[in-house]
Amino acid sequence: QVQLVQSGAEVKKPGASVKVSCKASGYTFTTYGIxxxxxxxxxxxxxxxxxxxxxxxxxxxxxxxxxxTMTTDTSTSTAYMELRxxxxxxxxxxxxxxxxxxxxxxxxxQGALVTVSS
Amino acid sequence: xxxxxxxxxxxSLSPGERATLSCRASQSVSSSYLAWYxxxxxxxxxxxxxxxxxxxxxxxxxxxxxGSGTDFTLTITRLEPEDFAVYYCQQYGxxxxxxxxxxxxxxxx
Numbered sequence: 001q002v003q004l005v006q007s008g009a010e011v012k013k014p015g016a017s018v019k020v021s022c023k024a025s026g027y028t029f030t031t032y033g034i035x036x037x038x039x040x041x042x043x044x045x046x047x048x049x050x051x052x053x054x055x056x057x058x059x060x061x062x063x064x065x066x067x068x069t070m071t072t073d074t075s076t077s078t079a080y081m082e083l084r085x086x087x088x089x090x091x092x093x094x095x096x097x098x099x100x101x102x103x104x105x106x107x108x109x110q111g112a113l114v115t116v117s118s
Numbered sequence: 119x120x121x122x123x124x125x126x127x128x129x130s131l132s133p134g135e136r137a138t139l140s141c142r143a144s145q146s147v148s149s150s151y152l153a154w155y156x157x158x159x160x161x162x163x164x165x166x167x168x169x170x171x172x173x174x175x176x177x178x179x180x181x182x183x184x185g186s187g188t189d190f191t192l193t194i195t196r197l198e199p200e201d202f203a204v205y206y207c208q209q210y211g212x213x214x215x216x217x218x219x220x221x222x223x224x225x226x227x
Contacts, residue, residue, distance in 0.1 A: 045157075109162065
């Protein structure tokens with residue numbers, strides 16, 4: 001069965017970086033991409049960007065350009081999302097989800113809480 | 119960027135009642151690339167509807183989606199206890215960002 005298992009919760013100070021992992025199983029990693037979505041406490045969903053599992057091609061939300069980097073390791077079927085220069089308003093649950101470009105996200109990870117606090 | 123506006127913000131209904139949720143886009147959503155997700159408290163979102171009206175695998179037929187262009191609707195014909203949750207629409211077919219609506223909470227009256 002398809003599973004996306006994310007890394008655990010993190011607490012970071014403002015200005016630091018965080019790297020969240022998303023390990024995929026149950027399907028051929030290179031035939032799908034990974035979308036990253038975040039959700040601030042009590043708020044809605046925010047699309048952060050997408051990375052191809054095939055060639056690593058990325059598309060980032062403009063508001064995060066320059067602070068976010070999405071990568072993959074096809075040898076371990078793992079996707080990563082790194083966010084730099086963290087601010088308090090980056091506090092959120094970060095989700096990875098599987099999809100092909102132009103398709104909805106059909107499987108989601110369990111989420112990883114990132115707390116930014118001094 | 120396409121802005122999706124969901125209404126109402128909260129819907130208070132009883133089990134067995136019908137729920138009608140709206141999602142309006144600031145510009146036409148190409149090829150009806152509109153999805154609906156359900157999110158229960160403390161859980162990740164899960165896909166309900168894609169292509170505006172196609173149910174995802176395993177989704178019961180009390181859930182239906184309709185609409186095109188800029189106006190879309192999610193209907194739940196008879197609310198079951200497990201349906202009380204937050205619902206989000208998302209457009210995924212036009213240029214990114216593939217934005218989400220602000221959500222509609224369906225709560226028990």
